[in-house]
Amino acid sequence: MSIPASQSCRDRISRAAFCVLMAFLVLLPLGAQATAETPKCRGRAVSGLNVGFPIPKQVRPEVNRQSHKDIITGNLPVRFTVGGTATLGIDYELRVSPTGVGWDNARPITTAAGVKTVPCAMTVYFWYRSFDDGIAEEDETVLITLLDDTKTPPRYFVPDVPHFPRTLTLVFANDDPGPALSIADAGVVEGGDVTFSVTLSMAPTGTDTVTVDWATSSESDDSAVAGTDYTAASGTLTFQAGETGKSVTVRTTADAVREADETFTVTLSNPSIGILLGDAVARGTIKTDEPLPVVAIAAASQATVTEGSKASFTLTATPTPAAQLTVSVTVGQSGDFATAGATGVRSVTIPLSGSAQLDIDMENDDTDEPDGAVTATVGTGQGYTVASASSATATVSDNDDTPPVVSIAGGSEITEGGTASFTLTATPAPSRARGRPGCGR
Structure with missing residues (x-):
């Protein structure tokens, strides 16, 4: 910028100040931006x-x-x-x-x-x-x-x-509903392949694809063992445009062991972005191909017992088990004969011989009461099935005398000063003397 020589000194100073001010205003945004990113805090700070x-x-x-x-x-x-x-x-x-x-x-x-x-x-x-x-x-x-x-x-x-x-x-x-992946439970007889169905609720379109990982495992509530009962496996499923269904196959192992059905788990994970997991865990059931022992129960040879004795029941497993069986039995009664704690759910162990006995103790009291019964019923459990003869009953007889019925009758007419007589009769006659202390017999 040139300043004419004819201008006064004051004018030249004013124009110079104006130029400095304009330069400051032009550069101010750049300085403000730098301060925003790396501020120089000139105010009073709270140190520490x-x-x-x-x-x-x-x-x-x-x-x-x-x-x-x-x-x-x-x-x-x-x-x-x-x-x-x-x-x-x-x-x-x-x-x-x-x-x-x-x-x-x-x-x-x-x-x-x-x-x-x-x-x-x-x-x-x-x-x-x-x-x-x-x-x-x-x-x-x-x-x-x-x-x-x-x-x-x-x-x-x-x-x-x-x-x-x-x-x-x-x-x-996330508040947007969208496609979801789910896997269903499946089962097979041991030695076969378990096939699980994996479903995508909405098929991809165009060139889009949906992927999801899967893997087998034996969780804490599973009984199958990887490498023994099934082959551990994992992989990735890919859904192309228009596809909504895929499958996962797991090989199981046949054996010659009598055992209950066994289970393992297949879990979906890591779906494509935007895809939700619905039911992501499936249970695989390996069904045994060896016949399980069938457990039946019967009252012992003495189907009627007297209070104070035992009510006995025999449990039989057919065929004989390859290992000890723990069988659940529920004991109930009509009347009040069993000892405390004898009723309810009981556990009976059937050994390799295939037979076990359950004894229920009866109380021996002095109370005359109607006859009753004790019933034992086999419940379901692991490693066996329940026979049609799943319940047995033993009759319990009361051994206490029936209390005699006592009646009283007056004697003949008397005059004052005489003795009045009454007759008490017990029917049937008691087996031993009865009466209140101090009274005549």
Whole structure:
């Protein structure tokens, strides 16, 4: 810029000041932007401040609505990083601002990479908004993690304790229904292949495909052993356009052991993005091909017993078991004859011989009562089946005398001063003398 020589000194000074002012205004946005990324906090800072998130986790549905979390930063340049499974700019938007500055004027975080610094303020807001994308997917997370100060001595500290952690976890909960994968239970006689059906609720279209992993296992409630009863296996299923059904095949092993049906588990995992898991666990049943022992029960040779003795029942397994059988038996009664604890569910062990006896003790009391009965019923269990003769009954006879019936009759007429006589009669006659102490016999 040239200044005519005819202008006065004052004019030249005014024009020079104007140029300096214009240059400052032009460069101001660049300086402001640099300060936003790397602020130079000139205000009074709270030295030695502990920083962290008072509420470490926030769960929100996928809705286009902004929210914020605040932390006290004490006018210090607190450093932080952004991570998680959600993608910045696609799944959510993130901004940061001093207290009192709303969403519209908050500084956008444009990339999740790198280390960032909060604006200079006593309290800072982290603004966020998830995008409702209409895609069925797993819940997504955003992790905002505060970093330690690099200065020596540190201007602030991040204690990272449970009630005041360094990381804020934002969870964007999926609210969109979508295709789901499920697997159904299946079974086969040992030695054959178990085929499980895997179903996708909505077929892919065009060039899209859906994949899901699967694997066998023996869980704590399974009885089959990998390598002995079945062949462990795993793999990946791929659904092409238009396909909604696939199958998983597991080979089982035949043996010559009499045993109960056995089970193992097949689990689906790691589906394609946007695909949900419905019933992801299936039970495979290996059915035995050897006949299981059939257990029957019968009352012992003495089908009627007297109170004070035992009611005995014989359990028989046919064919004889290859190993000891533990059989569940429920004992009930009519009347009140069995000793305490003798009724209810009992366990009877049938040895390799194939036969066992169950004895029920009877009380011996002095109470005359009607005859009763004790019944034993075989219940279902592992390693055997129940015969049609699954219940047996023993009659229990009371051994106490029937109490005599006592009647009284007056004697003949007497005059005063005489003795009145009455006659008491017991029918039937008692087996021993009865009466109140001090009374005549």
